[in-house]
Amino acid sequence: RKEVEQDPGPFNVPEGATVAFNCTYSNSASQSFFWYRQDCRKEPKLLMSVYSSGNEDGRFTAQLNRASQYISLLIRDSKLSDSATYLCVVYVDRGSTLGRLYFGRGTQLTVWP
Amino acid sequence: NAGVTQTPKFQVLKTGQSMTLQCAQDMNHNSMYWYRQDPGMGLRLIYYSASEGTTDKGEVPNGYNVSRLNKREFSLRLESAAPSQTSVYFCASSDWGREDIQYFGAGTRLSVL
Numbered sequence: 629r630k631e632v633e634q635d636p637g638p639f640n641v642p643e644g645a646t647v648a649f650n651c652t653y654s655n656s657a658s659q660s661f662f663w664y665r666q667d668c669r670k671e672p673k674l675l676m677s678v679y680s681s682g683n684e685d686g687r688f689t690a691q692l693n694r695a696s697q698y699i700s701l702l703i704r705d706s707k708l709s710d711s712a713t714y715l716c717v718v719y720v721d722r723g724s725t726l727g728r729l730y731f732g733r734g735t736q737l738t739v740w741p
Numbered sequence: 742n743a744g745v746t747q748t749p750k751f752q753v754l755k756t757g758q759s760m761t762l763q764c765a766q767d768m769n770h771n772s773m774y775w776y777r778q779d780p781g782m783g784l785r786l787i788y789y790s791a792s793e794g795t796t797d798k799g800e801v802p803n804g805y806n807v808s809r810l811n812k813r814e815f816s817l818r819l820e821s822a823a824p825s826q827t828s829v830y831f832c833a834s835s836d837w838g839r840e841d842i843q844y845f846g847a848g849t850r851l852s853v854l
Contacts, residue, residue: 632783660841671831671845672784715783719841726772726791727840728799731783 629654634716634732641739645706649735651699651716659727660719661692663701665712666734672715675701706739713737743767747832747846754822754853762817762849764832770844771837773815774799775807777828778848784831790815822853 634651641647653661661678676683678699682691689702699716716732748763766773771792776784786799790809804826806818815834819826829850833843 630783636781662841669848669850671847673845674842725797726789728786728789729784729841729843731785733781733783 630732631655631720631730632716632718632732634735636733636735638736638738641706641737643706643708643739643741645739646702646704647706647737648703649701649714649716649737651701651732653697653699653716653718653730655718655720655730656697657720658697658718658730659721661690661699662717662719663688663690663699664715664717664731666715667712672731675714703737706737708739708741711737711739745832745834745844745846747830747849749849750847751850752852754819754851756823756853758822758853759818759820760822761819762830762832762851763814764816764846765814766832766834766844767813768834768836768844769812770834771812772835772840773809774833774835774843775805775815775817776831776833777801778831779828787817787830822851824853827851827853 663675664672665675666672678690687704713734715734721727745766774789775787788807790796793812832846835843
């Protein structure tokens with residue numbers, strides 16, 4: 629079973645639409661949760677962290693449900709510049725050894741005019 | 742602000758050839774990582790270095806070796822390249838105590854023919 633599962637999409641939405649991505653993780657010991665953005669042929673970049681109470685950053689809202697081991701990302705009022713692949717990432721602390729990030733395979737979003 | 746710098750950006754090898762991917766960071770980070778990203782899959786950890794002088798295997802270490810030359814530099818070596826190693830390779834680094842926040846280089850696109 630994969631550590632992090634995401635719907636790969638693609639999601640194709642018009643400008644101004646609201647779109648939601650979901651992600652599940654398998655390790656209940658996961659401690660930190662993130663959404664990364666990856667533009668075509670570029671490196672992943674941190675979009676936002678997700679904490680137990682969830683958080684909002686402008687048009688982006690991320691939520692975490694620890695009981696269901698479920699993470700979501702909501703993008704409101706989509707812009708053309710939001711077109712990218714969104715990676716769900718979890719961090720598992722491994723005690724005396726270095727913790728590790730686990731990446732979902734990403735959800736592709738295309739916003740059209 | 743250079744951040745994490747990887748060289749080369751692109752490389753084509755023949756099966757059996759060797760090469761070293763270079764990575765350097767200027768953020769004084771303790772920990773460094775090598776990932777590979779294949780189509781339809783999340784980033785997978787190859788090797789990591791928790792601190793200068795230490796290296797450990799990640800999820801997919803076979804066929805690779807690493808060297809943590811100093812605090813800044815972490816190289817990945819393919820001794821005898823195979824077509825299965827065709828991938829995009831990302832180097833990342835993280836600060837002490839914040840291994841959950843990693844900064845990525847721009848990647849190396851490697852094709853093995």
